[in-house]
Amino acid sequence: LCFIMSTGSxxxxxxxQQWPPTTCRLSSKPSNQHRPLQRFTIHGLWPSxxxxxxxxxNCNGLQFDARKVSPRLRSKLKMSWxxxxxxxxxxxxxxxxxxxxxxxxxxxxxxxxxxxxxxxxMSYNITNILKNASIVPSATQKWKYSDIExxxxxxxxxxxxxxxxxxxxxxxxSQ
Numbered sequence: 001l002c003f004i005m006s007t008g009s010x011x012x013x014x015x016x017q018q019w020p021p022t023t024c025r026l027s028s029k030p031s032n033q034h035r036p037l038q039r040f041t042i043h044g045l046w047p048s049x050x051x052x053x054x055x056x057x058n059c060n061g062l063q064f065d066a067r068k069v070s071p072r073l074r075s076k077l078k079m080s081w082x083x084x085x086x087x088x089x090x091x092x093x094x095x096x097x098x099x100x101x102x103x104x105x106x107x108x109x110x111x112x113x114x115x116x117x118x119x120x121x122m123s124y125n126i127t128n129i130l131k132n133a134s135i136v137p138s139a140t141q142k143w144k145y146s147d148i149e150x151x152x153x154x155x156x157x158x159x160x161x162x163x164x165x166x167x168x169x170x171x172x173x174s175q
Contacts, residue, residue, distance in 0.1 A: 010047035010048055010049050010103055011048065011049045012047075012048055012049075013045050013046060013048065013104070014044075014045070014046040014048050014161075015042075015045055015117070015120050015124070016042070016043040016044045016045070016046060017040040017041065017042055017043060017121070017126050018040065018042075018043040018084070019040055019137050020037040020038075020039075020082075021037075021137070021139075022137075037082065037084065038127075039127040040125075040126040040127045041080060041081060041082055041121075042080050042081040042118075042121050043096075044096045044100055045096075045100065045101070045104075045113065045116070045120075047059065047100060047103035047104060059099070059100065059101075059103035060102060061102030061103070061105045062102060062105060062110070063097075063098055063102075064093065064094040064097040064098050064101075064110065065110060066090055068110050068111050069090070069093065069111075069114065070111075073111065073114060073115060073118075076118045077089065077093060077114060077118060080117070080118045080121040080122070081093065081096075081114070081117065081118065081121070093114065097110055097113065097114075101113045101114075124155070124156050126152060129151050129152055129155045129156075130148065130151060130152070132151065132155075133147075133150075133151035135147060135148060135151065148160075148162060149162060
């Protein structure tokens with residue numbers, strides 16, 4: 001989902017969600033199997049531009065400060081933005097802020113960046129949107145792109161960009 005909100009070298013934010021069981025299953029780290037949450041989670045809020053929408057901006061600015069993540073915000077992010085590849089959620093948030101969030105500093109400070117991301121996750125709950133359309137991600141069930149795109153577009157009034165991760169064990173297949 002893309003949201004126009006810019007004063008920097010980007011034009012809009014990509015709000016990126018991921019399906020944790022696939023992320024964990026396709027990871028090269030075997031320890032990732034322990035967090036296969038059965039809901040879409042935030043992967044990031046990426047400043048982007050129209051000239052290269054698939055390549056989010058990498059920025060430099062004020063580095064992540066864990067003290068700015070209040071206990072209340074930490075609790076919310078543990079649900080909406082967990083690190084599905086390890087138990088260290090804070091490291092994931094730090095990576096996403098330092099790589100992408102710092103672009104937003106003229107518009108959103110670090111706390112606002114994470115609060116806004118969590119609020120968007122609550123407002124655009126892809127898990128529920130798909131469930132309401134009788135679509136539940138599955139390792140065996142296959143869906144057409146349009147089957148997934150249509151309910152998301154209807155619910156959000158935005159056209160999603162869907163991407164499958166390649167399964168390295170099956171070079172001609174994606175999940």
